[in-house]
Amino acid sequence: MTGLILSWSVWAALVVLAMAFLLTVWRVVKGPTLADRVVALDMLTGIVIGFIALIAIRTGFTLYIDIAISLGLVGFLATVAFARFILSRGRPARPKPAELAEALLAPAATRKKKTDTKRKGGTGPAVRRKGGK
Amino acid sequence: MIAGLLDLLTALLVLSGAAFALVAAIGLVRLPDLYTRMHAASKAGTVGSGLLLLAVGVHSAELPVLARALAGFFFFVLTAPVSAHLLAMAAHKVGYRLCEQSIRDDMND
Amino acid sequence: MITFVLSLTFAFVWAAITGSATLHNLILGFALATLALWIVRDEMSCRGYFGRLGRIFSLLLLFFKELALSAWKVATLVVRRDMDLKPGIFAYPLTVTSDFEITLLANLITLTPGTLSVDVSPDRKTLYVHAIDCADIEATKRDIADGFERKIMEAFR
Numbered sequence: 001m002t003g004l005i006l007s008w009s010v011w012a013a014l015v016v017l018a019m020a021f022l023l024t025v026w027r028v029v030k031g032p033t034l035a036d037r038v039v040a041l042d043m044l045t046g047i048v049i050g051f052i053a054l055i056a057i058r059t060g061f062t063l064y065i066d067i068a069i070s071l072g073l074v075g076f077l078a079t080v081a082f083a084r085f086i087l088s089r090g091r092p093a094r095p096k097p098a099e100l101a102e103a104l105l106a107p108a109a110t111r112k113k114k115t116d117t118k119r120k121g122g123t124g125p126a127v128r129r130k131g132g133k
Numbered sequence: 134m135i136a137g138l139l140d141l142l143t144a145l146l147v148l149s150g151a152a153f154a155l156v157a158a159i160g161l162v163r164l165p166d167l168y169t170r171m172h173a174a175s176k177a178g179t180v181g182s183g184l185l186l187l188a189v190g191v192h193s194a195e196l197p198v199l200a201r202a203l204a205g206f207f208f209f210v211l212t213a214p215v216s217a218h219l220l221a222m223a224a225h226k227v228g229y230r231l232c233e234q235s236i237r238d239d240m241n242d
Numbered sequence: 243m244i245t246f247v248l249s250l251t252f253a254f255v256w257a258a259i260t261g262s263a264t265l266h267n268l269i270l271g272f273a274l275a276t277l278a279l280w281i282v283r284d285e286m287s288c289r290g291y292f293g294r295l296g297r298i299f300s301l302l303l304l305f306f307k308e309l310a311l312s313a314w315k316v317a318t319l320v321v322r323r324d325m326d327l328k329p330g331i332f333a334y335p336l337t338v339t340s341d342f343e344i345t346l347l348a349n350l351i352t353l354t355p356g357t358l359s360v361d362v363s364p365d366r367k368t369l370y371v372h373a374i375d376c377a378d379i380e381a382t383k384r385d386i387a388d389g390f391e392r393k394i395m396e397a398f399r
Contacts, residue, residue, distance in 0.1 A: 001137070002138075002140035012151070016151040020158035023155075033229060035167050035224045038220060039171055039174050040161055043157060043174040046157075046174075046181065049182040050181060053186050053188060054147065065189055065202055076216055084223070087222075087227060156317040166329070169327065169329050176316050177313045177320075181313075210309070214348070218352055218360070221360045222360055236328050238331045
């Protein structure tokens, strides 16, 4: 009886996780800026870890826990590396097509967002030249 | 009896973990800017995958497996704020703006 | 510190005597050593150790409570129809000074309801925190100061 409840709830959780996965992928595809995509990818790693955990419950292979932990480690390192990359690239994304998407999501907001940013002293132009390619 | 109770607990953990993951994904789609999205991903997302991992440990009903699941849970809970913090710091330094609804920004002095 | 090393040594002795060095046997040995040392706490003059252990434990408990609360709060926020947010970044004046304490506080803040630490000022006096609801900053600051910061100071000083 309880086994039946468990297997049904694992199924339900798989479906729910699949929905979460699709929503997050939508954000990865849409994501106006690189940082948005990185956040979504981080979240994606978390969801995949959830999938692995569910598979571990279904199959009974507890070795999957180790896989989940190492995936978490890889995801964490990837996010850290992306953060360093964003920092070193030093250029905010151009919110051109993004403005439309954001205006649809949050009507009264994000109209006059522009790429005017504070830059660190002398490094500005060089960084911009590299990023502008 | 014990096995049935463990099954029920596992079912509860699995369902709530998946629900939190879904909520985090909805937040990721609906919230207006990078920083608020980070709130959803770093809290609800972490709790979601952590609960699912915990469910594996409870379901196996073995101490070593539970210990490993707990270690994984702590690992996620400890790394999530670090990566969120790094990303937020990098984004703000580079000049990603807060959304227009934001009412203050003490960092832009 | 010396008490901790002593309990660790006792734990290894326990594992050697019982003849199995598995993880839970070590943990059991450690717990037994701590219990034994606690019994002779007055003779060893290590009262502070157990008080500190208790305070670290209470910090951990507070942390899990806040984590659950925060996930729940994000959940209710996200499924609301109208997204009436007032996000913003506020400066939080730090009382704790060492690197370890600041790191711990920043991580705890990130996992509590509605707040996310963004950056530390170069002089380590202020922590910049992004809050999802900036309507009442003073209350948020007071919560952090009376909750986590006080507990961290109690546990690690």
